[in-house]
Amino acid sequence: MDEYFLLGRSGLRVSRLALGTMNFGTGGFHAAYGLREEQAAPIFHRYLDAGGNLIDTADFYTAGESEEMLGRLIAGVREKLVLTSKFTNSVDPGDPNAGGNGRKHMIRAVEDSLRRLRTDYLDLFLLHTWDRLTPIEEVLHTFDDLAAAGKIRYAGLSDVPAWYAARAQTLASRPLVTLQLPYSLIDRAIETEHVAAGQELGLGITAWSPLAGGFLTGKYRSGDSGRLAGQSWTEQQWNLLSVLEKVSRELDVTMAQVALNWVITQPGVAAAIVGASSAAQLDTSLAALDFELPAELRASLDEASAIPPAKPYSMFTPEYQSWIINVGAKVGDKPTGYQPPVRNWAR
Ligand SMILES: NC(=O)c1ccc[n+]([C@@H]2O[C@H](COP(=O)([O-])OP(=O)(O)OC[C@H]3O[C@@H](n4cnc5c(N)ncnc54)[C@H](OP(=O)(O)O)[C@@H]3O)[C@@H](O)[C@H]2O)c1
DSSP states (O other): OOEEEEOSSSSOEEOSEEEEOTTBSSOGGGGGGOBOHHHHHHHHHHHHHTTOOEEEOOTTGGGGHHHHHHHHHTTTTGGGOEEEEEEOSOSOTTOTTSSSSSHHHHHHHHHHHHHHHTOSOEEEEEEOSOOSSSOHHHHHHHHHHHHHTTSEEEEEEESOOHHHHHHHHHHOSSOOOEEEEEOBTTBOGGGTTHHHHHHHHTOEEEEEOTTGGGGGGTTTTTOSSSTTTTOOOOHHHHHHHHHHHHHHHHHTSOHHHHHHHHHHTSTTEEEEEEOOSSHHHHHHHHGGGSSOOOHHHHHHHHHHHOOOOOTTGGGGSHHHIIIIIOSSSSOOOOOOOSSOOEETTTO
């Protein structure tokens, strides 16, 4: 955790493990598994003590409580943090302009987030989800205006189609720096288009739910308890869990650590956003950077979690390309790192 990396094609230095705060607070959508402040505070302080600087929240997490709690927790350390929040989700179902990605809601959302977070600016302001309606030019102009007004330092996108991210970055006068997307051994869908888009466009990918909400820790195998109990998992996913367990035994680390290490060292990934319901859980996650995943063990995880690509994506695989196109028959290995580390920054 004492190494920081540049986020996308920017000069912003961030930790490779971000702290997710979707479960800070007990209100709204996440009420069932939310934390009270006395439970959340030790997690936050443990993250900071370990050297972490990238904090992720959103206006609608726990109906605004996550931001309010963070507003109190960041007092005195705010300047060291890369504070991220997001807008899109409706804050008033009766008002069509109280959600979505239009300029009116974006400006209202940032003002509300700043008030709850008790700060003058956000380091990162992200569009939370594509609303299918708002022209990207309007979103980009509003990002620009908010940056010029000193309310945000950098902007990015979360949960958008790759073509939309490409269009946004192509039109942006102030480049976007990040793409926040779901990514784990359970869910590798972004490898189809988003990873290449991020690498090509200078958008560092931050991976949400890197433990698949806790499934990859191995604790749900009995299927009879906990937050994910109602979910149905496929045979491939149960099989993946046994491969993950085998790898973790060989390396003498936990399954969660292997799962996180895999995500963080995948091409294009800037950071994994970890969630925790206790400081002890967070400790486990923070140690995920302390070992190297040997190539043969990574290959076994890759194989167990692979989703065979559909057409046309199956035509872009190295095997297909060297067989039918036969140009550059020797295809290079995928890069293992993201960018050179900036060591001991701000410590
Ligand atoms: N942009 C988006 O649309 C989006 C969507 C979702 C999330 N996010 C962001 O991503 C963050 C992380 O998401 P997530 O919470 O789904 O991530 P996750 O890392 O996949 O799951 C975290 C959960 O797994 C369990 N866990 C973690 N470490 C564990 C350990 N060592 N042993 C056993 N259980 C452990 C805990 O839940 P229990 O103890 O309750 O089992 C914890 O809350 C969120 O806080 C949010 O900031 C963004």
